[in-house]
Amino acid sequence: MNHSSERPKIFGTGLIALDLVIGLDSEAPVHSWAGGTCGNVLTIMRYLGWDAYPIARMNGDPASERVRADLVRWGVSLDHTNCAPTGHTPIIIQQIKRARDGSPTHRFLWTCPHCGKRLPSYRPVTQHAVEEVARDLPGSSVFFMDRLSRAALSLAAEAAHAGAVVVFEPSGKSDEKQFAEAMKIAHVVKYSDQRLSEAGGAMTDASATLLEIQTLGSEGLRYRHRLAGQISDWSLCPSVPAPRVIDTCGAGDWCTAGILARAASRGLSGLREMDAQGLSEALRFGQVLAAWNCGFEGARGGMYSVETWEFQNQINAIMKGRPVLRTVARQERSAPSVACPACPPTLGAAASAST
Template sequence: MTTLTEKPSIFGTGLIALDLVIGIDSHAPVHSWTGGTCGNILAIMSYLGWDAYPIARMNGDPASERVRVDLARWGVHLDFTDCAPTGHTPIIIQQIKRARDGSPTHRFLWTCPHCGERLPSYRPVTQNSIEGILPAISNSSVFFLDRVSRAAISLAAEAARSGAVVVFEPSGKSDEKLFEEALQIAHVVKYSDQRLSDAGGAMTGDRATLLEIQTLGSQGLRYRHRLAGASSDWTNLAAVPAPRLVDTCGSGDWCTAGFLMNAASAGIQGLKQMGEADLENALRYGQALAAWNCGFEGARGGMYALDRQEFARQIDAIQSGKPVLRIVERPQSSETSVACPACPREISAA
């Protein structure tokens, strides 16, 4: 008799946006892909073979429909993407350019380049909208959040009670009280030294944090843990060299996803049973994915350029120390453009 094995699942809430990526070639079409830390990580986890469930407030506007179509392309489950009250999906414009030394740089625009109005921004799901979602997360392996809200904290707490690994990647301190509540619940806290260095010390007192990761940009990352009870010293991991440097955007999301794939499929009990070598290997796999991602425009551009077999071959090559980055052109479907909600003119996207 054949036994069916359920795939591990990840639920998440936070920044799920539409990225409009303007590449170095100004004559090339603008790419419109799902973005935001939460959106990227859930899409990547589905790409890596997990069941992924974003929790959001999409209202059916053109930006949200593009996000839904894109997520569905990668097998992401859309059951909880229209929580009431719905609202406009955030839109973020990313411009990629070259610095004087030839290195790639990128900047993010939060206002419409045509009318000057601010583009739709993030709005969290509400406490009233999550009652029907709480039972669904009882069998999840991971719950992810990158923005704090009362509803996000409630979802994370329920996931933790059910044995999931709660991962918190703060982008800022919008609410001190909720921020501290998230730190009390999260098992894995990952943050950038450039954006939120004051999140350091997450693994203190009675907080649930078992693993604290501080990313250091081109210098790699450092981490400490208390999987065995006592807190370890900080361990530094140098960055994995990128085979090609086109755009660094989204590489941190790939690092998180690669780590979770190897460390969190069995929930919190599996994470607690990891040894030092297993933990480092999981982080190094995440770093390999981050290095690979640098070879493509956009936070997840490589997913659109390569099939899964070629992706796996290239990651294996990076891990073996013999990186190769071969672009395999895949047919791109023509899609309608997305307009700024406040502006009658459209931002051309393909």
């Protein structure tokens, strides 16, 4: 495994998909980017200067090859992206539209708009991957998971034992036994207000949670921690105003990445040593990244729209309360569309041409 010893490392497993983004301009080409919560967080972390290692089961189908090409473009490692047994890469279609009041809305399609068949969905890595991946976990700063499986939990436990911060973002309902096990392993748990809040939160005497983050949509987020040994009161972080709102998809992924970039670069020992002020600043940085991302189509659209130096300038401006969001266009490479695997060859070719 090739990586820079000077950069912190993040490993992650969960939803790594091909995003097909249909923007407001119906005449514009459909964007096809690596996506999914795990895929986005790890790619953003690489963009922020980390080494990133997604763990997936890509089988070489057109969707997986597009995802792999996009990951390579941003410097993400492919070392563990074809874990056996391999399978089709998930495909998610996102449509961006305007509501009657002009505000942006988006919806996700899980079936092919041409043949009506369900698009490939997520399949977790299996125990076959654990031994191979576990060898590379020592020295990592973070292990991220947003979907639970026996293999994901085994790897998370290995990473925690090696000194990494284990981050869990519940994506929905899961096996109760595995969920309870995740709570005993994860040091950072981030979730929307509709989920764990009804169960009283993630931080209990039996959990490993050091930082609990509850997102509140446009209201911002609230959090509590026990970095000093005792569970703190909840603290509210109002949302950071977005300089421009084109699409809110992916804002949570940018928020997660920003928090980890500032709070977890030295692994579990570094997180334990962080004080309340440092934690507050890390959360604020994550919210700034989320606000910036809302100005572009797609979960990571800004990465394709501005140069890196301009990204830094815009983030600094938002943090100073003087947001500026301008596009310094970068030459975008076009790529052929990906057809639904279930479409007959002739219909698939037509679908590719139309999208």
